[in-house]
Amino acid sequence: MLAVTGTACRPHPPAGGRSVTDMLGRSMAVPSMPRRVVSLAPSVTETMLALDFGDRLAGISDFCVVPAGMAAIPRVGGLLTPDLETIRGLHPDLLIGTTSGNDPGLASQAEALGLPLYTLHTPDVAQVLASLERLGDLLGDPPRGIRVAAEMRRRLAAVEARISGRPAPRVLFVIWAEPLVVPGSGAFLTDAIRRAGGASVTAEVPAPHPTYSIESAVARAPEVILTTADNAAFAAALRLDPAWAGVPAVMTGRIHVLDDAVVRPGPGVVAGIEEIARVLHPTAGDSEAGPHK
Numbered sequence: 001m002l003a004v005t006g007t008a009c010r011p012h013p014p015a016g017g018r019s020v021t022d023m024l025g026r027s028m029a030v031p032s033m034p035r036r037v038v039s040l041a042p043s044v045t046e047t048m049l050a051l052d053f054g055d056r057l058a059g060i061s062d063f064c065v066v067p068a069g070m071a072a073i074p075r076v077g078g079l080l081t082p083d084l085e086t087i088r089g090l091h092p093d094l095l096i097g098t099t100s101g102n103d104p105g106l107a108s109q110a111e112a113l114g115l116p117l118y119t120l121h122t123p124d125v126a127q128v129l130a131s132l133e134r135l136g137d138l139l140g141d142p143p144r145g146i147r148v149a150a151e152m153r154r155r156l157a158a159v160e161a162r163i164s165g166r167p168a169p170r171v172l173f174v175i176w177a178e179p180l181v182v183p184g185s186g187a188f189l190t191d192a193i194r195r196a197g198g199a200s201v202t203a204e205v206p207a208p209h210p211t212y213s214i215e216s217a218v219a220r221a222p223e224v225i226l227t228t229a230d231n232a233a234f235a236a237a238l239r240l241d242p243a244w245a246g247v248p249a250v251m252t253g254r255i256h257v258l259d260d261a262v263v264r265p266g267p268g269v270v271a272g273i274e275e276i277a278r279v280l281h282p283t284a285g286d287s288e289a290g291p292h293k
Contacts, residue, residue: 017029017030017031017032018030018032020118020137020138022117022118022119022120022121022134023099023119023120023121023122023127023130023131023134024099024119024121026107026119028116028117028118029116030093030094030116030118030138031093031094032140033139033140034056034093034094034138034139034140035056035093036056036058036090036091036092036093036094037053037056037057037058037092037093037094037095037096037139038057038058038059038060038076038087038090038092038094038095038096039057039059039060039061039064039096040061040076040079040082040095040096040097040098040102040106041061041063041064041079041097041098041100041101041102042061042063042064042065042264042266043098043100043120043122043264043265043266044064044096044097044098044120044266045057045060045061045064045065045066046065046261046264046266046267046268047120047131047132047135047266047267048096048135049066049067050132050148050266050267051132051135051136051139051141051144051145051148052144053135053139053144054066054070056139057073058073058074058090058091058092059073059074059075059076059086059087059090059092060073060074060075060076061075061076061077061078061079061082062075062076062077062078063078063079074086074090076090079101079102079103080101080102080103081103082106084109084110084113087113087115088113088115092115093116094115094116094118094138095110095115095116095117095118096117096118096119096120096135096138097117097118097119097120098119098120098121098122098265099119099120099121099122099123100122100188100264100265102119107119118138120134120135120265122188122265123186123187123188123208124188124191125156125188125191125192125195125269125270125273126191127188127265128188128265128266128267128269129149129152129153130149131265132145132148132149132152132267133145133146133149136148148267152267152270155270155274156195156270156273159195159196159197159273159274159277160195162277162281162284163196163197163277163280163281163284166197166281166284168194168197168198168199168280169197169198169199169223169224169254169280170198170199170201170220170221170222170223170224170248171193171198171199171200171201171222171223171224171225171226171280172200172201172202172217172220172222172224172225172226172249173189173193173200173202173225173226173227174225174226174227174231174234174235175189175209175227175228175263176230176231177227177230177231177233177234178234179211179212180211180212180213180214180217181209181210181211181212182200182202182205182209182210182212182217183200183202183203183208183209184202184203184204184205184206184207184208184209184210185203185204185205185206185207185208186206186207186208187208187209188265188269189262189263190202190203192262192269192272192273192276193226193276195273196273196274196276196277196280197276197277197280197281197284198224198276198280201217201220201221201222202217202220214243214244218243218244218246218247221247221248222247222248222249223248223249223252223254224249224254224255224256224279224280225238225247225249225250225254225255225256226256226258226276226279227255227256227257227258228257228258228259228260228262228263229257229259229260230260231257232257235255235256235257238250238255239253239255256279258272258275258276258279259271259272259275262275262276
């Protein structure tokens with residue numbers, strides 16, 4: 001978890017600029033209309049694209065995915081080890097990072113280069129949606145963020161209405177298989193499962209993304225096991241593994257591989273919640289669901 005304290009990246013706004021406060025409470029000076037933005041995480045890039053700010057991206061991390069047909073964007077390295085010389089050579093006027101993967105030391109390194117680093121903090125779904133509004137404002141077009149966030153809140157309300165009153169199945173979400181990594185109490189994914197009508201069996205674990213023993217997972221007796229394509233082989237093996245044979249989810253075949261957008265704290269989490277809701281409550285219907293992105 002990125003935890004940054006310190007002074008502003010620049011003590012005074014540039015000519016025609018302004019002071020802003022990021023989602024960690026750090027103040028910094030930025031241009032009134034940032035034009036060259038470096039995204040340091042996939043969720044940031046997804047948010048920029050959802051807000052139709054793709055033309056502002058001067059650089060992205062090695063793990064970011066852009067739509068087919070979009071012009072190539074320079075890569076600046078990994079979440080933990082971006083190449084600051086490459087970033088400086090792109091002449092950005094703003095860097096955007098996240099507490100969901102970027103290194104805490106990036107703030108001081110960016111400050112040393114005279115570059116403002118705006119950090120998003122998205123521990124739950126509400127803050128994911130708030131980040132859309134914050135970035136709309138940060139990039140000089142508040143109505144964009146307000147409009148996109150409002151549509152996503154509408155879709156979440158439609159999910160809530162469909163599953164209202166239904167029992168919440170006990171869910172084990174496998175973020176990573178070896179070692180077993182699960183969402184804990186501080187993970188936005190735990191909140192996403194709740195909003196989809198489930199009850200995460202690891203919700204009370206203190207760490208956001210703890211490693212978890214197979215014995216503990218089996219003992220929690222999940223009724224549904226969810227994971228993403230990165231762990232598809234693990235999901236298939238569960239069906240034949242004697243250690244899991246007595247788990248309700250295995251006995252009933254309720255093991256599902258989901259789109260990986262749900263594990264990133266970006267706009268795709270809403271489509272992920274819609275997908276989880278359909279898996280957990282297949283008879284609820286989704287005639288009110290919005291378009292899946």
